[in-house]
Amino acid sequence: MRRFHWLVPLTALGALAFLYVPLMAVAVFSVNNSRFGLSWQGFTLKWYAKLFANEQILEAAWNTLVLATVSTVIATVIGTILAIGLDRYPWPKRLFSALDINLHLPVVTPEIVFAAALAVAFGVLRLVFSIFEPGLLNMIIGHITFQVSFVALVVRARLEAISKDYEEAARDLYADNAYLLRRVMLPLLKPGIVGGAMLAFTLSLDDFVVSFFTAGPTSVTLPLYIYAIVRRGVTPEIHALSTLALTATVVLVMLSERFTRKQNKE
Amino acid sequence: MNSHLVWYGELTTLRRLLRRGLYFAAPGMIWILLFLALPSLLLIVVSFTTRGAYGQIEWTFTLENFKRLCGFGLYGWSADYFIILFRSVHVAFWTTLICILLSYPLCFYIANKPERSRYFWLTLIIIPFWTNLVIRAYAWLLVLAPQLPLARIANALGLIPEGTPLYPSSFAVYLGMVATFLPFVALPLYSSVEKLDWALVEAANDLYAGKIRVFLHAIWPQTVPGISVGITLTFIPAMGMFVVPDFLGGAKYMLVGNLIQQQFGTSRDWPFGAAVSLALMVLTLVALQLQRKRGKKVEPI
Amino acid sequence: MSLEAYAIYKTYGEVQALHNVDLVTKRGEFFTLLGPSGCGKTTLLRIIAGLELPDSGTVMLSGQKITTLPANERNVNTVFQSYALFPHLSLFENVAFGLRSRRFPKSEVEAKVKTALTMVHMEKLGDRFPHQLSGGQKQRVALARALVNEPEVLLLDEPMSALDAKLRQSVQAELRQLQQSLGKTFILVTHDQEEALTVSDRIAVMRRGRIEQYGPAREIYEKPKNRYVADFLGKANIIKARRADGGALTDFGFMRTNGKMEWEEGYLAIRPENVVFHTQKPAVNGVELTAAEVFYRGDHVEVWLEPGTLRMRAAPRRGIAKGDQIWVELLASGLVVLDE
Numbered sequence: 042m043r044r045f046h047w048l049v050p051l052t053a054l055g056a057l058a059f060l061y062v063p064l065m066a067v068a069v070f071s072v073n074n075s076r077f078g079l080s081w082q083g084f085t086l087k088w089y090a091k092l093f094a095n096e097q098i099l100e101a102a103w104n105t106l107v108l109a110t111v112s113t114v115i116a117t118v119i120g121t122i123l124a125i126g127l128d129r130y131p132w133p134k135r136l137f138s139a140l141d142i143n144l145h146l147p148v149v150t151p152e153i154v155f156a157a158a159l160a161v162a163f164g165v166l167r168l169v170f171s172i173f174e175p176g177l178l179n180m181i182i183g184h185i186t187f188q189v190s191f192v193a194l195v196v197r198a199r200l201e202a203i204s205k206d207y208e209e210a211a212r213d214l215y216a217d218n219a220y221l222l223r224r225v226m227l228p229l230l231k232p233g234i235v236g237g238a239m240l241a242f243t244l245s246l247d248d249f250v251v252s253f254f255t256a257g258p259t260s261v262t263l264p265l266y267i268y269a270i271v272r273r274g275v276t277p278e279i280h281a282l283s284t285l286a287l288t289a290t291v292v293l294v295m296l297s298e299r300f301t302r303k304q305n306k307e
Numbered sequence: 308m309n310s311h312l313v314w315y316g317e318l319t320t321l322r323r324l325l326r327r328g329l330y331f332a333a334p335g336m337i338w339i340l341l342f343l344a345l346p347s348l349l350l351i352v353v354s355f356t357t358r359g360a361y362g363q364i365e366w367t368f369t370l371e372n373f374k375r376l377c378g379f380g381l382y383g384w385s386a387d388y389f390i391i392l393f394r395s396v397h398v399a400f401w402t403t404l405i406c407i408l409l410s411y412p413l414c415f416y417i418a419n420k421p422e423r424s425r426y427f428w429l430t431l432i433i434i435p436f437w438t439n440l441v442i443r444a445y446a447w448l449l450v451l452a453p454q455l456p457l458a459r460i461a462n463a464l465g466l467i468p469e470g471t472p473l474y475p476s477s478f479a480v481y482l483g484m485v486a487t488f489l490p491f492v493a494l495p496l497y498s499s500v501e502k503l504d505w506a507l508v509e510a511a512n513d514l515y516a517g518k519i520r521v522f523l524h525a526i527w528p529q530t531v532p533g534i535s536v537g538i539t540l541t542f543i544p545a546m547g548m549f550v551v552p553d554f555l556g557g558a559k560y561m562l563v564g565n566l567i568q569q570q571f572g573t574s575r576d577w578p579f580g581a582a583v584s585l586a587l588m589v590l591t592l593v594a595l596q597l598q599r600k601r602g603k604k605v606e607p608i
Numbered sequence: 609m610s611l612e613a614y615a616i617y618k619t620y621g622e623v624q625a626l627h628n629v630d631l632v633t634k635r636g637e638f639f640t641l642l643g644p645s646g647c648g649k650t651t652l653l654r655i656i657a658g659l660e661l662p663d664s665g666t667v668m669l670s671g672q673k674i675t676t677l678p679a680n681e682r683n684v685n686t687v688f689q690s691y692a693l694f695p696h697l698s699l700f701e702n703v704a705f706g707l708r709s710r711r712f713p714k715s716e717v718e719a720k721v722k723t724a725l726t727m728v729h730m731e732k733l734g735d736r737f738p739h740q741l742s743g744g745q746k747q748r749v750a751l752a753r754a755l756v757n758e759p760e761v762l763l764l765d766e767p768m769s770a771l772d773a774k775l776r777q778s779v780q781a782e783l784r785q786l787q788q789s790l791g792k793t794f795i796l797v798t799h800d801q802e803e804a805l806t807v808s809d810r811i812a813v814m815r816r817g818r819i820e821q822y823g824p825a826r827e828i829y830e831k832p833k834n835r836y837v838a839d840f841l842g843k844a845n846i847i848k849a850r851r852a853d854g855g856a857l858t859d860f861g862f863m864r865t866n867g868k869m870e871w872e873e874g875y876l877a878i879r880p881e882n883v884v885f886h887t888q889k890p891a892v893n894g895v896e897l898t899a900a901e902v903f904y905r906g907d908h909v910e911v912w913l914e915p916g917t918l919r920m921r922a923a924p925r926r927g928i929a930k931g932d933q934i935w936v937e938l939l940a941s942g943l944v945v946l947d948e
Contacts, residue, residue, distance in 0.1 A: 053416030063446030126331025151547035162346035210692035212316030214706035318678035
């Protein structure tokens with residue numbers, strides 16, 4: 042244990058407080074029995090109850106979930122095979138560089154530039170195909186685009202760690218291409234695939250910018266809903282909703298920690 | 308032997324291998340090309356078009372948008388847009404710097420804790436990292452509200468009139484930005500700090516009198532990889548951020564993100580929005596290049 | 609005729625890994641490829657397994673050409689240096705892998721796997737997973753996994769390198785016994801010459817992509833062809849010599865040798881155990897030297913003799929002390945003529 046200058050723990054704890062004070066404030070006011078104003082009026086859970094009666098919120102929640110699930114499933118499949126295709130095949134150097142740059146484009150591009158580009162692209166596509174009206178389809182397409190990169194990167198990291206030995210051993214033991222993929226590669230990749238999918242799912246749930254530029258009137262997601270309400274005027278229901286989201290995050294983080302720790306043991 | 312080879316135990320030809328590789332890689336590659344690369348190119352093209360009377364794109368090519376960006380508007384020259392661009396870089400820079408300054412003590416603190424409790428402290432950083440940006444941003448509206456302590460103190464100090472919140476203001480924007488990006492710097496930095504060779508620091512402590520020199524020579528070089536990742540994850544997104552300035556900065560404190568969003572929203576001026584986006588893309592590329600060059604300079608240490 | 613390879617060439621970029629290598633193994637023999645790292649022994653093994661393609665040359669198994677046969681169609685199985693046990697499968701499933709991949713019926717798979725696991729004394733641990741095993745256990749499972757497929761030849765790539773010294777000795781003996789009881793051809797790759805001597809019927813000593821010498825273990829040890837082989841297997845004293853009538857002229861005088869000299873000037877080799885202590889001048893091949901250093905090694909002492917660089921072994925009871933003048937005989941039968 043190192044003895045630090047007293048400034049170090051002070052700043053550290055200060056930084057943590059800085060991160061949590063706003064979130065704690067939201068949680069506290071989500072159970073405050075007062076519609077306007079911020080003076081304490083007693084404990085209540087009625088704002089949470091109101092959430093579940095609010096059609097718009099329920100619809101937004103549903104949209105968020107559908108969007109995240111559909112896009113994650115598709116992105117995970119595309120991203121996984123992309124990772125395998127990039128890592129396990131003898132691409133000539135130049136071609137590989139180009140493919141690698143393409144892979145990293147979504148990660149490096151500022152979200153707002155990507156979102157603006159999508160808005161323009163869909164705008165043009167709309168002139169030909171009417172299905173590209175702002176809405177769930179556009180959002181799914183937008184989400185998949187950045188999810189694919191993240192999934193591919195996570196799976197690729199795992200893939201690089203899988204030794205060549207296993208595949209050679211499988212061949213030595215008479216496996217053909219399909220058997221090798223099914224019985225050796227994919228099972229060994231499972232932690233990476235699951236990790237990538239979880240990452241993609243979370244990114245979609247939390248996404249704001251891309252959703253903002255591609256959403257239509259009937260495809261509002263929770264982040265978009267919260268944004269709209271905040272612009273009009275913060276309400277306690279929003280505090281309740283946010284606290285729920287925060288709790289969900291806490292639970293998910295703890296679950297994924299346990300999951301990764303179990304993986305590391307094996 | 309006829310150009311056959313053995314690849315991961317499989318006997319085949321290069322051509323057959325690459326063909327199969329293409330089947331695997333093509334869907335993803337094509338998707339990104341179709342929905343990111345091409346739209347970006349389209350965006351660049353649109354930045355040279357004109358806005359029609361009803362807000363649609365008119366395909367007459369012009370440099371109007373860029374002239375506007377440089378300040379040559381309808382009412383003579385104004386540096387408005389330059390100011391917005393500069394402000395975005397300025398805010399991104401200071402946000403990143405402050406995050407770095409806060410992250411070092413935070414990471415040292417956690418790395419110094421016994422192994423068991425480290426996970427707990429890290430989780431404390433990870434939770435805000437995964438919490439929705441919109442929630443984290445609007446939460447500050449609450450903290451900076453007139454009835455809460457912070458605003459009251461500012462009022463007592465005579466900084467703001469009674470009953471007003473501490474937003475919209477540049478102070479609020481900085482608070483929000485730093486709070487948003489702190490985990491993005493702290494987490495990658497932590498992975499470097501965890502691997503820190505404290506023996507080097509002890510040695511430096513013996514050699515150098517000032518703590519700052521100890522830091523520069525012993526600690527900084529070892530943490531460069533983590534800091535690099537942190538900077539990439541912070542500086543570039545910060546330049547394009549719009550939710551935080553939108554909530555906490557108001558109309559007077561616009562950043563590039565707000566400007567772009569405005570063109571695609573209320574102003575309905577897609578060509579101009581495209582031009583601003585292009586400007587942001589250029590800034591991003593410059594930042595990335597600087598990052599790479601700096602990375603190369605640090606390598607020899 | 610079991611596994612044969614002829615005129616194998618393999619180059620990686622600038623490096624020539626194998627240069628015109630020929631290999632002929634007999635059915636049921638334990639054959640070892642011995643050499644330092646980089647000599648090409650593993651490359652040769654991988655070519656036999658089908659994991660590498662030679663630039664040119666032929667590989668035949670029981671008279672059939674398999675050079676261009678893919679690895680997964682060759683009736684050859686490998687025990688990898690890292691064992692490569694599939695971490696996501698139980699031991700049972702690991703061993704069953706080669707059978708299941710060929711769609712063997714369930715009942716047959718069960719029976720064969722059981723037999724294979726019993727053969728390596730791991731029958732009760734079928735449900736365990738690789739990460740729960742020790743190095744020695746993993747090796748057994750790797751063996752079982754390969755042998756369950758009843759290959760014509762079993763290849764082993766430095767299988768003992770991950771085991772500690774004590775374990776290695778018992779495993780070497782067991783491996784030898786297993787091979788004998790199965791009567792299968794085993795081809796082992798190693799850099800450990802003791803291992804090679806312990807288990808092999810025949811050894812091929814390799815250096816930089818070529819086979820320097822091959823033959824029965826005893827022959828290689830007692831009659832090395834050149835300095836490299838002499839030095840690689842056990843310890844050897846190298847003595848410069850000039851051809852003379854009936855023997856050779858050395859710094860120690862005239863010596864009778866084992867073998868004819870094809871050269872005028874060259875080298876002889878003699879193993880330390882063939883430099884024998886005498887209480888008085890021996891009849892032939894004798895020389896009087898000083899014991900410059902004496903090292904106690906438990907079951908023998910090693911004596912460094914001067915002048916010259918001769919090293920000998922003697923029984924500790926001789927009581928040779930540092931500085932003693934002693935007579936030694938360079939046993940003619942052990943004084944071998946080297947090719948260089």
